[in-house]
Amino acid sequence: MYSEALKIFPVNSQEYKDISIAYGEYLNEKQYYEQAGLIFARCGECEKALGAFLLCSSWQQVFCMAAQLHYTEDKVVSIARTIAGKLMEQRRYSEAALVLEQYAKDYEEAITSLLDGAGWEESLRLIYKYSRTDILETNLKPSILEAHSNHMAFLDAQKTLFIRHKSRLAVVRENKEKEQEGFLDEEMADGPNADLYSEASSLQSASGMSSKYSHSNSRISARSSKNRRKAERKRYSLKEGSPLEDVALLEALGEIISTLDKLTGEVHRLLKILVLFGYDILASELQQALDETLQLVEKSIPEIWLPDLKNAAVYPVLGPHSTANSITASFQQPRNGGTPQQEEIFVPPKLKKNVKWKLNIL
Structure with missing residues (x-):
């Protein structure tokens, strides 16, 4: 419905923007966060887009939105720490390290993240880049x-x-x-x-x-693929x-x-x-x-x-x-x-x- 409605109005019109915002909020409710972020971003709603991208850990897009919103350095650092934490929870240690080093300006935490994720050579690179060879003995070894x-x-x-x-x-x-x-x-x-x-x-x-x-009542008795896999395991x-x-x-x-x-x-x-x-x-x-x-x-x-x-x-x-x-x-x-x-x-x-x-x- 939303997609069809967007085709009716010019991209630069207020109607197009209003429908896009409604569409993005609908996608958020359905937990299609990345798609919601894309809809918000293209209609200029960078704040809403940033929030949606944060929810799906699309960190590259998060910092694109932060740049367009002209966030202060302190705010960017705060966002970087938040998203790095989410990435580490998802075991995406290398990406978390990149965010910590480049946006949170915290190379020590970046090295720690790399060591947690067995990113030995990249952690070694950062250790020598920042002349912190003491970390070789205290953390890496x-x-x-x-x-x-x-x-x-x-x-x-x-x-x-x-x-x-x-x-x-x-x-x-x-x-x-x-x-x-x-x-x-x-x-x-x-x-x-x-x-x-x-x-x-x-x-x-x-x-x-x-x-x-079950054939005649498929809509009632249908199970999700997750439940089917669980049943197969049992x-x-x-x-x-x-x-x-x-x-x-x-x-x-x-x-x-x-x-x-x-x-x-x-x-x-x-x-x-x-x-x-x-x-x-x-x-x-x-x-x-x-x-x-x-x-x-x-x-x-x-x-x-x-x-x-x-x-x-x-x-x-x-x-x-x-x-x-x-x-x-x-x-x-x-x-x-x-x-x-x-x-x-x-x-x-x-x-x-x-x-x-x-x-x-x-």
Whole structure:
């Protein structure tokens, strides 16, 4: 409505400005802060635009508006500190440091922000730029030593968790194979789980009725994508003995691999700064720890992501060799295939081998 109304009036008219202000306020109410800021800015409402840009941490635009409003230096410093705080809360440490140095005129806080965000080389640049080599001893070295310690502990925890999940997955798969071969629990039709067929049929029937109902009442029963993702996470439980424990373990293992793979860039930057200050032994220790963990992961991928994994793990077959858990789980699966998120679980992860993160000098 607002967009169409703006087309009617000349850009320089009062009507155009009034509609723009109303449009911007409407966008603010909808929490489309950046778009609101753009609408305010182009109609000359710089004060309102600045407020909107502040709310979405669009700091470049904030200082553009401040310049057009001819704010005093003290006011610019105050705004800089406010937005730097918001940026640090969002873990945007490098941007916060830039704002602190250039607009708040506080290079010490800028260096602190960089150290918090592992921006080692940029912090070093500022240290030498402002001739504050004392910060090397008081802040930078303690920070890189703490980072080394944290990385070593994190790698050890991830490696331990990976091995535990992998071992548990092997046990779960072995148990499922035994169940399917009839070694554990058996005569489904005559045994203690006979009622499960009736229960499973009820689940299937209820699922079909629910599907029809939700189709005809989609506006009422529709869920947000966030809620759907939350529901998908709940579908797979790591609790021992859960129907799809093997799928949950597969998902958890994939997440660990992804986390470790993304760590190479961060570790590479830390290795360089450790070597620069003579901490070669610590650097070598960290490099070896990550390298060994990645090798373990790479070797394990074909053992974990087996051929035909998806059909075997996600869609159990109803029959005399099925278990109580697998039958129940089969009726909890989507009838028309899995979502893209589900499909990803069964695709073997690929490590970025082209990334040269190790240092040859170690």
